[in-house]
Amino acid sequence: MSYDDNNIFAKILRGEIPCKKIYEDDHVLSFHDINPQKKIHALVIPKGKYIDFDDFSQKASPEEMVGLLKGISLVAKKLGISVDTGKGYRALANISEHGGQEVPHLHFHLFGGEKVGKMVE
Template identity: 40%
Template sequence: MSDNDCIFCKIIKGEIPCFKIYETDKIFCFLDIGPVNKGHALVIPKEHYENLWALPDDLGKEIFKACKTVGKAIVEATKADGLNVIMNNNKAAGQLVFHAHFHLIPRFDNDGHEHWKQQEYPNMDEPAGLAEKISSLIA
């Protein structure tokens, strides 16, 4: 399964060049051409799935293994102090390419990148009600 208009599907097919760093029969990893920090890579399934909810559950183990394997190598190669593993799902969350992908971003002490701002609930009734609502939707 692929999407003929998807840039990541074109990369996997070899129609667009990339800096490949890892590949299995189901997973493809390459350097992001617009990195947050040098060494920023993407881990993607070879088959086209739009986001987290479209990914088959059995593919999760292989994606997680690739994130660990490639992430460790990125940290060693770049001498990073840490690593972010991030997946954006849908436009509101910052997804720009609608082919499921995980960002492996090497982080360095004092690299200047900040995490999003946290907020507080105005009272504890709100998170209690929200947790109950979310739990009731899990089948």
């Protein structure tokens, strides 16, 4: 599968669709989910064209990999849900059809601000 430049996250990265930005640097963009599933529900996406975590792990540079992981941590702190500032959070990446991925651009959901519940139902 090749990367689809018309997916919604690609359009957000190009500024064609607005988002409620939380954080941005050279490697990631984070914004609030438009359909939150928990009290706090944010997305963290790499700026590179990666379909999912498998694609990212095979093709991303070491700087992009570190940038994504640090970005997730920075956003959690900024939202007050990290272990340092809150009571914890869940970081979730859905991968492909059976994993429940809806947008073909790697993204992590950060859930927090309340008990998240079971991992899988």
